[in-house]
Amino acid sequence: MQPTITVITLMTDDLEQAVSFYRDGLGLPTKGIVGDVNTDTQVAFFNLNDNLKLAIWPRRSLANQLGITPKGSGHMxxxxxxxxxxxxxxxxxxxQAGAELLKSPHWQPWxxxxxxxxxxxxxxxxxxxNPAVDG
Incomplete structure (x- = not known):
């Protein structure tokens, strides 16, 4: 299997401000904020190049999804x-190689x-x- 990094995720304390910065300030294309604030699934995706995307998640939401404490600058x-x-x-x-499994394999709300x-x-x-994307 060929490893493929397809998304760089950054955490933010203000999703709307971050979307404005990357969309309006840097000119990155996006469909805006998607997901549901009530299920901690709000995120904004920006197309970078080829199959690479930038995802911006509210720090608290992603921390809740992963079961970790939201602190410091964050990336994934x-x-x-x-x-x-x-x-x-x-x-x-x-x-087995020493990683700490934060969330076992599961179907995600999206x-x-x-x-x-x-x-x-x-x-x-x-x-x-993602079953919606052909391999």
């Missing part, structure tokens, strides 16, 4: 895979199957499978 790298079973395999391999972990240095990672 996302690795998309082409088959659902790869999520289970990668989550297990990461844990329709993807994924898991979250912290690497041994504390960096956040998401591994995700």
């Amino acid at each position: 790298l996302s690795h998309n895979v082409t088959r659902q079973e790869q999520i289970d395999e990668l989550a297990s391999a990461a844990e 329709g993807c199957y994924g898991a979250y972990f912290k690497d041994p240095d504390g960096h956040l990672w998401e591994i995700t499978y």
Whole structure:
């Protein structure tokens, strides 16, 4: 399997201000804020190049999703895979290699199957499978 980083996630304390900065200030294309504030799924995606996206999540929402304390500057790298079973395999391999599994493989409210972990240095990672995208 070829590792593919497809999303760089940054955390923010003010999603509307961050969207304005990246959209209006830097000119990055976006559909704006999507998701539901009541389920901690609000996020804004910006197309960068090829298949790379920038995601901006409210710090508290992402921390709630991952079960961590929202503090400091935050980022997360996302690795998309082409088959659902790869999520289970990668989550297990990461844990065996020393990662702390924050959220076991599960179906997410937005329709993807994924898991979250912290690497041994504390960096956040998401591994995700989107059935709406052909591998």
